[in-house]
Structures are given as structure tokens and as C-alpha cells.
Amino acid sequence: MIYTVTLNPSIDYIVEVEDVKLGGLNRMKRDLKLPGGKGINVSRVLKQLGAENTAIGFLGGFTGRFIEDKLREDCIQTDFVTVQDDTRINIKLKHGDETEINGLGPDISREEADALLRKLSELHEDDIVILSGSIPPSLGGDFYERLIGSCRQAGAEFVIDTTGEALMKALVHKPLLVKPNHHELAELFDVDLHTREEITTYGRKLLEAGARNVLISMAGEGALLITADKVYHATAPKGTVKNSVGAGDSMIAGFVGTYVLNSDPLEAFRTGVASGSATAFSDDLAERSLIEQLQPQVQISEC
Numbered sequence: 649m650i651y652t653v654t655l656n657p658s659i660d661y662i663v664e665v666e667d668v669k670l671g672g673l674n675r676m677k678r679d680l681k682l683p684g685g686k687g688i689n690v691s692r693v694l695k696q697l698g699a700e701n702t703a704i705g706f707l708g709g710f711t712g713r714f715i716e717d718k719l720r721e722d723c724i725q726t727d728f729v730t731v732q733d734d735t736r737i738n739i740k741l742k743h744g745d746e747t748e749i750n751g752l753g754p755d756i757s758r759e760e761a762d763a764l765l766r767k768l769s770e771l772h773e774d775d776i777v778i779l780s781g782s783i784p785p786s787l788g789g790d791f792y793e794r795l796i797g798s799c800r801q802a803g804a805e806f807v808i809d810t811t812g813e814a815l816m817k818a819l820v821h822k823p824l825l826v827k828p829n830h831h832e833l834a835e836l837f838d839v840d841l842h843t844r845e846e847i848t849t850y851g852r853k854l855l856e857a858g859a860r861n862v863l864i865s866m867a868g869e870g871a872l873l874i875t876a877d878k879v880y881h882a883t884a885p886k887g888t889v890k891n892s893v894g895a896g897d898s899m900i901a902g903f904v905g906t907y908v909l910n911s912d913p914l915e916a917f918r919t920g921v922a923s924g925s926a927t928a929f930s931d932d933l934a935e936r937s938l939i940e941q942l943q944p945q946v947q948i949s950e951c
């Protein structure tokens with residue numbers, strides 16, 4: 649079974665305005681409330697691809713109930729720990745450009761945190777756990793390490809999509825996949841990365857530090873896949889970009905949802921890129937029909 653872990657889910661409140669007047673009254677042209685948070689996005693796209701999975705993490709209050717109801721409507725299995733405090737609301741302001749205002753996240757008590765750790769210690773060897781997104785401040789920066797410890801003890805594989813120190817510390821535990829974008833990779837090593845060769849050099853460092861596959865997304869420029877012995881580039885399909893929120897999560901869903909079927913990293917890479925682009929070309933997350941339509945447009949070449 650695939651599990652996605654979202655420590656800090658959100659209602660994504662997508663707000664479209666003609667123009668933003670700071671300090672003035674702005675009226676919305678359109679708005680939309682979506683269940684969000686990186687792991688939850690991965691779950692929703694996995695479901696589109698026919699990959700059964702269970703979404704876990706922390707949910708609380710009226711916002712948490714909204715998210716759980718939406719996931720159930722899509723027939724996605726859930727096993728969240730219920731917390732006292734409300735799940736956050738993240739604002740995605742579309743005004744020609746996209747401006748995001750993400751909440752800090754709820755307070756999570758020690759008992760609530762322990763309840764999640766217990767769930768992960770009950771996993772099995774053939775399980776894959778996808779850990780995605782920020783950590784609510786009350787949990788402490790080392791919470792992913794504790795979760796990874798529980799997964800590894802149970803013999804489960806894990807994928808991690810986070811940044812900074814939490815990502816670096818996860819690498820020694822040999823994640824199946826990490827997926828920074830090229831900006832996050834540059835920040836991680838405090839360098840400027842311009843060329844594909846430079847990006848590959850730093851991507852390899854993640855492999856050397858323990859990651860088994862490194863996927864580096866580059867928005868409209870496609871992505872790089874670095875495996876133990878090869879480096880591949882994939883072009884991104886062309887289309888009209890409507891939304892970039894969740895493109896990276898969709899890419900992880902496409903990769904993992906395909907990899908579990910046949911352990912073929914190249915097919916997984918192709919579906920990952922198509923899934924990311926299908927989300928970029930949609931108002932909400934990618935739907936299966938568009939992913940399948942875009943797959944043949946992804947050109948993969950060895951670097």
C-alpha cells in the first residue's frame with residue numbers, strides 16, 4: 649500500500665482578482681476551495697492514476713472536516729490523527745501572477761504526534777510512504793527523522809519531498825526518491841545553478857548522500873532524473889499554464905504510482921512529467937485523461 653503523509657494539510661483557497669490594490673477593497677472574480685497540502689495532492693493524483701493509497705497526517709476542526717469529506721467524495725482512503733486545533737487555510741492569489749500565503753499550521757500536542765508515530769510503526773515491508781510538505785512549527789524540525797525511523801524499522805520504503813536540513817538529514821536513510829526543484833537544489837547548496845550540467849552535478853550529491861533516485865523538476869523546462877548509473881532529461885509538454893500549485897506533487901504521484909507497477913524508472917519518469925504538466929494545464933490537479941494525452945509528448949533522452 650502507498651501512504652501519503654501530510655503533517656500540515658490546508659484548505660487551498662484559490663482567489664482570482666483582476667488586479668490587487670494593496671490597502672484597498674478588492675473583489676474576487678472567482679474563488680475555489682480545494683483540499684490541499686502536498687501529501688494530499690499526491691494522494692488525489694495517485695487515485696486518478698488508479699493507485700490505491702491512504703492519506704494520513706493531522707487534521708483538525710472545521711477545516712479538517714472539509715478536507716476529509718472532500719477526500720472521501722473522491723473515494724480516497726484516510727487515516728488521519730484528529731487534532732484539537734484547526735487545520736490551516738492557504739491563500740493562492742491569482743492576479744495575472746500567482747502569490748501564495750501559507751499558514752503556519754495548528755498546534756499539535758505530544759499525544760497527537762505520538763499517535764501518528766504509532767501508525768507508521770505498524771507499516772509493512774511492501775509499503776511505500778510519501779512524506780511531503782512543511783512541518784507545523786509545534787512538532788519541531790526533526791519530526792520527519794522520527795517518522796523515517798518508524799518507517800524504516802517497519803521495513804517500508806519512503807519518498808521525501810521537503811527542503812533544507814530536513815531533506816539533507818533524510819538522505820542517509822536511503823529514500824527511494826527525492827524531488828527538489830532546481831531552485832530548491834541551488835538553495836540547499838547555497839549556489840547559483842544555471843546549466844543542466846551544473847544542476848546534474850549538484851543533483852548527484854543527493855545521490856551520493858543516500859537518495860536512490862533524484863528527480864529535479866524545472867517547471868516548463870521539464871526535469872532531470874538521476875539514477876545510480878544514468879542521467880536523463882525529459883522535455884515538458886507544451887500547453888497553456890493555468891496553475892502551478894501542486895505540479896511538483898503531481899509529478900511525485902506520477903512517478904511513484906508507475907514505479908510500483910514495474911520498477912521501471914524511465915516509465916515512471918515519463919508519467920511523472922506528464923502528471924506535473926497536466927496539473928499545470930488545469931484549474932485543479934491533473935485528471936487521468938489529460939495525463940494519458942500528454943504522456944507521448946514527453947521526450948526522454950540520456951544526458
Ligand SMILES: Nc1ncnc2c1ncn2[C@@H]1O[C@H](COP(=O)(O)OP(=O)(O)OP(=O)(O)O)[C@@H](O)[C@H]1O
Nearest residue numbers: 829865866867868870884892894895896921924925
Ligand atoms: N509551465 C509549465 N509547462 C509545462 N509543464 C510544467 C510547467 N510547470 C510545471 N510543469 C510540469 O510539472 C513538473 C513540476 O513542476 P515544478 O518544477 O514547477 O515543480 P515544483 O516547483 O515542485 O511545483 P509546485 O511547488 O508549484 O507544486 C515539471 O517538471 C513539468 O513536468
Ligand SMILES: O=P(O)(O)OC[C@@]1(O)O[C@H](CO)[C@@H](O)[C@@H]1O
Nearest residue numbers: 658684685686738750781782894
Ligand atoms: O506550506 P507547505 O507545506 O510547504 O506547502 C503547502 C502547499 O503550498 O503545497 C501544496 C502545493 O504543492 C498546496 O496544496 C499547499 O497549499
